[in-house]
Amino acid sequence: MSYKPAGELTELPKGHPCEECVIRPITICRRLDPRTLANLRALGSPQHLQAGQPMFHEGDPVKRVFMLASGSLKIYTLLADGRRQVTGFMFPGDFLGISVDDEYAFTAEALSDSELWWFSRQAFDAFVERTPDVERELYRLAAHELAAAQQQMVLLGRKTAAERLASFFLMLLERKERVSGRAERRFDLPMSRLDIADYLGLTKETVSRMLALLRDRGLIRLETQDRVQVTDRPGLEEMAAGFGEV
Amino acid sequence: MSYKPAGELTELPKGHPCEECVIRPITICRRLDPRTLANLRALGSPQHLQAGQPMFHEGDPVKRVFMLASGSLKIYTLLADGRRQVTGFMFPGDFLGISVDDEYAFTAEALSDSELWWFSRQAFDAFVERTPDVERELYRLAAHELAAAQQQMVLLGRKTAAERLASFFLMLLERKERVSGRAERRFDLPMSRLDIADYLGLTKETVSRMLALLRDRGLIRLETQDRVQVTDRPGLEEMAAGFGEV
DNA sequence: CGCATCGTTGAAATCGATCAAAGTCGGTGG
DNA sequence: CCACCGACTTTGATCGATTTCAACGATGCG
Numbered sequence: 001m002s003y004k005p006a007g008e009l010t011e012l013p014k015g016h017p018c019e020e021c022v023i024r025p026i027t028i029c030r031r032l033d034p035r036t037l038a039n040l041r042a043l044g045s046p047q048h049l050q051a052g053q054p055m056f057h058e059g060d061p062v063k064r065v066f067m068l069a070s071g072s073l074k075i076y077t078l079l080a081d082g083r084r085q086v087t088g089f090m091f092p093g094d095f096l097g098i099s100v101d102d103e104y105a106f107t108a109e110a111l112s113d114s115e116l117w118w119f120s121r122q123a124f125d126a127f128v129e130r131t132p133d134v135e136r137e138l139y140r141l142a143a144h145e146l147a148a149a150q151q152q153m154v155l156l157g158r159k160t161a162a163e164r165l166a167s168f169f170l171m172l173l174e175r176k177e178r179v180s181g182r183a184e185r186r187f188d189l190p191m192s193r194l195d196i197a198d199y200l201g202l203t204k205e206t207v208s209r210m211l212a213l214l215r216d217r218g219l220i221r222l223e224t225q226d227r228v229q230v231t232d233r234p235g236l237e238e239m240a241a242g243f244g245e246v
Numbered sequence: 247m248s249y250k251p252a253g254e255l256t257e258l259p260k261g262h263p264c265e266e267c268v269i270r271p272i273t274i275c276r277r278l279d280p281r282t283l284a285n286l287r288a289l290g291s292p293q294h295l296q297a298g299q300p301m302f303h304e305g306d307p308v309k310r311v312f313m314l315a316s317g318s319l320k321i322y323t324l325l326a327d328g329r330r331q332v333t334g335f336m337f338p339g340d341f342l343g344i345s346v347d348d349e350y351a352f353t354a355e356a357l358s359d360s361e362l363w364w365f366s367r368q369a370f371d372a373f374v375e376r377t378p379d380v381e382r383e384l385y386r387l388a389a390h391e392l393a394a395a396q397q398q399m400v401l402l403g404r405k406t407a408a409e410r411l412a413s414f415f416l417m418l419l420e421r422k423e424r425v426s427g428r429a430e431r432r433f434d435l436p437m438s439r440l441d442i443a444d445y446l447g448l449t450k451e452t453v454s455r456m457l458a459l460l461r462d463r464g465l466i467r468l469e470t471q472d473r474v475q476v477t478d479r480p481g482l483e484e485m486a487a488g489f490g491e492v
Numbered sequence: 493c494g495c496a497t498c499g500t501t502g503a504a505a506t507c508g509a510t511c512a513a514a515g516t517c518g519g520t521g522g
Numbered sequence: 523c524c525a526c527c528g529a530c531t532t533t534g535a536t537c538g539a540t541t542t543c544a545a546c547g548a549t550g551c552g
Contacts, residue, residue, distance in 0.1 A: 077400050079488045085400040105393055142388030147351055149395035154323050154331040156402035157447030161540070193499060201403030203541055208500055225499070225549080242325045407508065439531065452508055454532055471517075471531075 044117030049073075049110035057107045065124040066096045071114025072190040076198065077106045086199035087152075089191060091175070111190045156201045159242065164200040165210040166239035169220065173230060186229040214239070290363030295319075295356035303353050310364040311343040317360025318436040322444065323352045332445035333398075335437060337421070343367070357436045402447045405488065410446040411456040412485035415466065419476060432475040460485070 044067065049055060055066070055073065073090040087106060090096060096108065128138070155167055172187045189196070193204040200207065214220045219236045221229040230236055290313065295301060301312070301319065319336040333352060336342060342354070343364075374384070401413055418433045435442070439450040446453065460466045465482045467475040476482055 077396065079400070079404060081488050083404040083488065085403045087396050087399050105396065139385040139388055142385055142392060146388060146391060146395065149392065149399070150323065150333050150351065153333050153395070153398055153402060154325065156399060157331040157444075158325060158329040198403075204499075205501085205542080206540060209540090212500080242327050242329065449509055450531080451510080451533085455508090458532080 044119050047116050047118055049114045049116065051110055051112045053110050055108040055110065055116070058105060063121050064118040065121060066116050066118045068092055068094045068096070069115040069117060071116075072111045073108050073114060074111055074191060074195050074199075075106050075108050084198045085201070086195055089195075089199070091179075093179070111195070161200075161202055161206050162210045162213055163240055163242055164202065165196075165207060165214060166219070166236050168196065168200060169214075169228060169230070170236060170240050172228075173233075186223065186227060189226040189228060290365050293362050293364060295360045295362065297356055297358045299356050301354040301356065301362070304351060309367050311367060311370040312341070312362050312364045314338055314340045314342070315361040315363060317362075318357045319354050319360060320357055320437060320441050320445075321352050321354050330444045331447070332441055335441075335445070337425075339425070357441070407446075407448055407452050408456045408459055409486055409488055410448065411442075411453060411460060412465070412482050414442065414446060415460075415474060415476070416482060416486050418474075419479075432469065432473060435472040435474060 046069075049071070058077065068090050070092050072092075074086050075088045075090065076084050076086040078084050089111070090108070155164055159167065169187070172189075173184055176184045176187050191199075193207050196202075197204045197207045202210075211220075211222070214236070215222060217232075217235065217239075219230070219232045219239060221231050223229050292315075295317070304323065314336050316338050318338075320332050321334045321336065322330050322332040324330050335357070336354070401410055405413065415433075418435075419430055422430045422433050437445075439453045442448075443450045443453045448456075457466075457468070460482070461468060463478075463481065463485075465476070465478045465485060467477050469475050
């Protein structure tokens with residue numbers, strides 16, 4: 001195991017504006033800048049995940065901290081009878097696994113072949129202990145994620161199926177823009193229709209139908225099954241905000 | 247204005263297990279112990295809110311940090327056409343208002359006549375700056391709240407109306423137990439049926455019907471319109487977990 | 493090329509929403 | 523003390539958005 005002292009993780013961009021930060025419940029999922037990412041590659045231990053392979057399960061003890069280097073993951077919780085709620089997706093650069101509890105309250109599973117680096121939990125904790133500013137950074141990230149969680153509650157509690165899908169697409173587009181730093185017109189859907197449905201509190205059939213609806217209204221175009229082009233962004237934003245129909 | 251230097255806020259119980267901690271999106275809502283509460287009463291400035299009166303609105307600049315001393319509040323977000331999602335309720339001892347952003351992304355409104363104490367945002371920030379352990383405490387609280395937010399996503403995305411109400415009741419009961427430190431059989435509903443509906447992503451009529459259903463199944467009894475007695479807790483827990491019917 | 497998986501589309505069913513009316517509660521004033 | 527008023531809650535009947543069930547189509551891999 002090529003683990004190195006956590007004290008070397010000083011390259012974490014503490015003052016970074018971090019608008020693209022994403023934290024998962026009881027986790028930090030954070031987009032790191034490329035330079036830092038390169039540094040972390042050297043410090044952590046690599047791990048490969050094939051598409052569909054779980055990174056950990058609900059109830060697993062929390063022993064590691066992860067950073068996703070390539071690929072994508074879904075994070076979900078199951079009810080006893082199999083109903084599933086996807087609570088988030090992870091993309092390259094996201095950081096995950098910090099927790100105050102002893103067990104994961106969810107499962108993380110690779111959507112596509114993925115590569116990640118990990119650090120032992122206790123070493124990371126020690127690093128945080130030694131580096132006071134990181135504490136603030138973690139808190140700031142958590143606060144951002146709380147805001148995102150609140151938005152998702154509005155989506156799940158009060159938005160229609162079409163509004164949910166429009167909101168989801170805008171989220172993916174905006175995230176891509178924050179990462180690339182420039183306006184984007186298209187984005188990928190690395191997850192299945194079922195994954196999207198379980199994220200939006202719908203069924204895969206409804207997702208498929210709403211996809212057709214957005215397409216027929218000229219808001220989007222499906223370049224391929226897993227690639228979307230936004231053809232009318234203001235229209236999509238109206239739809240997401242609840243002005244799609246009266 | 248009787249504001250005092252934030253440096254005197256050293257009575258915050260940093261090592262406190264904090265299982266009853268509640269944080270609202272972009273906020274910390276934290277149950278403080280009675281001794282600390284007494285200290286804060288002396289340090290902060292008091293404010294009264296009558297039932298129905300908003301504490302602040304979405305878009306207000308975040309200038310203060312609040313602690314609820316008595317009464318209760320609801321926190322909600324509105325969509326453009328008036329649809330409302332209540333994202334949380336605040337109870338005595340909860341702490342609220344820490345944010346990394348400059349504006350509130352929600353509205354907080356008193357459910358009943360309430361009393362709260364506030365501290366200026368910058369003074370509180372300065373206090374946090376000066377007291378490194380508080381940073382960790384804040385982060386720990388945020389992580390707890392993220393776990394709660396995830397649970398709420400499962401509720402809103404995948405639970406039936408009856409399951410939502412059962413889950414909500416158990417939440418209120420468990421919260422009361424954490425605060426009192428002993429088993430409880432009853433709890434109050436300071437919020438209206440509409441508030442409950444907007445929290446659970448339902449309508450007030452459905453809430454009323456599900457209330458009748460839980461009552462008719464012998465899981466609860468309505469002592470008064472706003473006071474519930476749990477008569478079959480295992481049954482209520484089954485219902486909340488999704489085993490109510492197959 | 494054929495199979496398996498995933499996605500789309502159609503028809504019927506259902507849960508919760510909406511519309512409507514009656515009941516309850518607390519407060520107010522006669 | 524009681525009658526009335528208004529707001530909230532409950533209950534009933536119907537409606538509709540989304541789900542469920544079913545079949546068909548597309549895509550990708552061996």
